[in-house]
Amino acid sequence: SQTIHQWPATLVQPVGSPLSLECTVEGTSNPNLYWYRQAAGRGLQLLFYSVGIGQISSEVPQNLSASRPQDRQFILSSKKLLLSDSGFYLCAWSFHRGTEAFFGQGTRLTVV
């Protein structure tokens, strides 16, 4: 069966520090991968999606970037965090674009 791992679960970082969140999927090949952010009182916002290694599409221009160095690994990064980057970050995968998505447990990021 397929599983998705996302870490860390919680993170407190100072403004201006770098960020690296990692997500890996097991039990499937060539998944579609997604990074979402969920801010307090707001819906899930799609940040990046990837249909294959090295293929990254950004939905919202911002302070973040994503990379997919391996088929089942998706990384969310920032060189310098802003206060507004605080939120609940979720990695997800699906077999095909638009089909049911399977989410990781999320990372609660607080920028102080």
Add this chain to the structure above:
Amino acid sequence: SQKIEQNSEALNIQEGKTATLTCNYTNYSPAYLQWYRQDPGRGPVFLLLIRENEKEKRKERLKVTFDTTLKQSLFHITASQPADSATYLCALVFYGGSQGNLIFGKGTKLSVKP
């Protein structure tokens, strides 16, 4: 741009009653519509998917309807239980535009009282 609205931020009902949650959208009709459950501090969990050419889909105590004329989906939980308390999200997939990505509503927080 597409807008997705879930009828209310919170819904409180008594155990045993049917909970009905609403998801409305504007502009184009989606290819499919999905419903997810999210518990506090956790990632969403997929519940049901309904396609644009389907009117209704059922799974155990859950039922989803899809009315492309009204641009609305209704999500029903029959014989609700306190364990059904969670936030429920609707998500739409549109042709073109975001090229098949899921676009989520803000969710409705359901509380089922014993």
